[in-house]
Amino acid sequence: MRLAEFILINMEPILQRWEDFARNLQSSYRLMDVLELRDHAKEILEEIAAELAYPDHERKLDLQGNTPAEVHADTRAVSGFTVDQLLSEFRALRASVLNLWSQRKKTATWFEVEDMSRFNAAIDRALAESVARYTEAQRQSQDIFLGIIGHDLRTPLSAINIGATYLMRSEDADAKLIQLGSRMFTSAVRMQEIIDNLLDFVRSRSGGGIPILLDAVDLRVVSEHIVDEFQVSSPGAVIRAEVTGDVRGRWDGARIGQVYQNLIGNAIQYGANTPVSVVTCGNDGEVVITVHNDGPPIPPAMQKNIFDPTRRGLSISTYSSNRKNMGLGLYIVREVVKSHSGTIEVSSNEKTGTTFTVRLPRLAE
Known part of the structure; x- marks a missing residue:
């Protein structure tokens, strides 16, 4: 007997084990009925069996184009399951099927190893779909929550x-x-x-990017305005500003002001009272903005994720142990620069200090 047929014949005992395992995972404040406990387990197993029997079969999706594993992730999230509990369900399902399969009368046929290998691959695929959907749903919920807080x-x-x-x-x-x-x-x-x-x-x-409103802008005016603000708000800071060449173009002046503001503020905060250099230079077809300080260098492991607050890993570095969190400033800078079809990079070491370099095409798309 092939594994696909074995799963279909033994569907009920497999589902019963799934149900028993899920019952132990459910929240104490919300008891689930049998239908909820078995949620989409049958459909997941039927799809795996079809995949084993017919490798090229067309996958069955619901009206919204979701797989059973993806829908299962949605319902488990609503039921209060954690991602670890979701993972453990699939591990238990794998163990349950393989355990029952090993207890049958063995025939030592050539296809047994192949079936087990393909079954594991199918389980891994369903698991990946389910976890990806669960993670995305949680991220969207967090973003909605953050948005509500911000507005309130x-x-x-x-x-x-x-x-x-x-x-x-x-x-x-x-x-x-x-x-x-x-x-x-x-x-x-x-x-x-x-x-x-x-x-x-x-x-x-959310996928919308940073909205920008393009207009004729002189970055000499923008940079001088932001530097003047810092001279008032941070009287102890030494800021050396320089503008060379033609720095006019079509950008969102307010958004580019955010770039200056975040980079200069970051340099003051992490520059250990060293002078901050702000240079705006007009070249053919682009304007280059550099913000430099001679404070402690950013650790190499931290530089690759410096613009991503979700992956920055500040806790592993002594660079931030006695300083405030960098927050979202650098992330916003990167997104604003991307919205202007520009680029940003960072260079930081003991010898030359820390320099953020922004390149903006003179006519942003």
């Missing part, structure tokens, strides 16, 4: 901003209150930047 924080932040402005401009306020209002206002502005970065992060991860 705008209202209380606006109230703080208004209160800080009142303290700074009140004729009855003394010097201490004016100073307090100034600090509150600066913090509110910083919080607004964080919220904006958070919403941009969610938007870009």
Whole structure:
């Protein structure tokens, strides 16, 4: 008997083992019935059996084009299963089938090893589909949650901003209150930047990218404006700005301002009080922006994922042990640059310091 036929004949005992295993995994606060416990297990096994019997068979999908393994991941996520529990279900299914298969009357025929090998491949494929769907669903849920938080924080932040402005401009306020209002206002502005970065992060991860509005822009004006802001907000920082050549082109001025702002802020934060150099240079067909500091170098292992906050792995590095998290700033910089059809790269070592280099085509698409 081939393994495909064996699975179909022994469907009920296999499903019963699946059900028993799932029952042990279910949440204590939400007990599931038999249909929920066996969710799509039969369809997954039937598809695997068909794949074993007919390697070139056309896979059966639902009306939305989903495989049984993908739908199973959706329902398990709703039921509160973790990805580890989802993985353990498939491991148990594999063990259950192979255990029953090993207990049958053996014939030592040539196809037994081939069937087991193809069965493992089919299980691995179903497992990969299920985990991929589960992970994507969890990511989307997290992005929605982050988006809601970002929007909901705008209202209380606006109230703080208004209160800080009142303290700074009140004729009855003394010097201490004016100073307090100034600090509150600066913090509110910083919080607004964080919220904006958070919403941009969610938007870009949803596939929409960073929206840009192209117009004629002079980067000399943009860079000088951002540097002047830092001279006020960070009076202890030494920022050396230089602009050479023609730095005019078609970009989103506000978004390029974000690039300057995040790169300069990052250089000040991690530059260990060393001077920050900001150079904007116009070349044929492009403008190059470099931001440099001579602070501690970024570890090589960290550089390859420096623009991805989900993979940066800050905890493994002493570079960030006594500093604030880099947050989403560098990620937003990369996405803004990509939206302008440009490139960004980082170079960092003990000898030359840390330099971020942005190249923007003069006429962004």
